[in-house]
Amino acid sequence: MPWCTTSDACPAMEKENRDLMTNFYPVFLNLTGRRCVIIGGGQIAEGKITKLLDSGAKIIVISPDATQGIRRFAKRGDIEFNLRKYQAGDLQGAFLAIAATNDREVNQEIFEEAEKLGVLLNAVDDVPRCSFIAPSIVESGPVTIAISTGGASPALARKLRETLSGSQDLDWTGATSVLSKARQVIKDRQVTVAPQRWQCCMTSELLSLAKSGREGQAVKLLLNGLLGKDSNGKCSNIAECVDSGCQVKNQTAQALVKSKDSQRTEDWITQAAGD
Secondary structure: OOOOOOOOOOHHHHHHHHHHOOOOOOOOOOOOOOEEEEEOOOHHHHHHHHHHHHOOOEEEEEEOOOOHHHHHHHHHOOOEEEEOOOOOOOOOOOOEEEEOOOOHHHHHHHHHHHHHHOOEEEEOOOHHHOOOOOOEEEEEOOEEEEEOOOOOOHHHHHHHHHHHHOOHHHHHHHHHHHHHHHHHHHHHOOOOOOHHHHHHHOOHHHHHHHHOOOHHHHHHHHHHHHOOOOOOOOOOOHHHEEOOEEOOOOOOOOOOOOOOOHHHHHHHHHHHHHO
16 A cells, blocks of 8 residues: 555545544543453553552552552552463453553453453553543543543544643633532522523633632522522523623523522522532
8 A cells, every 4th residue: 555644645544544443432430449450561551550549449450570660559559460471361350451561462362351251441552452442631620521532643632632731711620619519509409400501600700709719609609690689581592601691682581490489599599608
């Protein structure tokens, strides 16, 4: 096949790439206490261990050699380390496995065992032998953003991660606690609020209060917008929201709240703001 620099110049290559692509389902896994096996002892394996430890996984590493970092994990008791090569049966009882080797034949053996046992497998840089892939992530406080190109271009995923990491939109992670408290009040009272209304009420004023530590005021402002006296006439279309708040789309708009007792709503808001 001739060397190609664009898919237009090489349609056969484009078709081959399409055929190899897998449509992965994006998901976050609860690995707390679950057995996760890593085959390999290099820098990539060490990086995987760090993230898995953060997830509360029970980690077993199998490799004939290992980085100093992996050895330190083992010495501290953070992981179980088996100083040997992979062998059939190593995935028994595992929920998830990572093949961080540079040996495709070994990866194939691991893949076959994982498929047989129903173990989720990520084979690093070997997408055809993956039942899941690890996305590039952006973390800010309690917020995690996952980015994936389905294995097509890790470089693009990294570029997007670096771009998002510097985005001012991540400032909103500073309002996570406020939003969580308001959501809990609404769930506890079994009130229905349209999803667009949340977007309309997430204003620059709310963000400023949250970031300056005035959480009680921020919660009260948000709940007033969602449930209280300020909720009537809010725009029902997110496209009409502006930085300073919501535009009144329709003067006869109905409040998106199912409550017969407005005084009780005020009590909810006051109580939540004081929590």
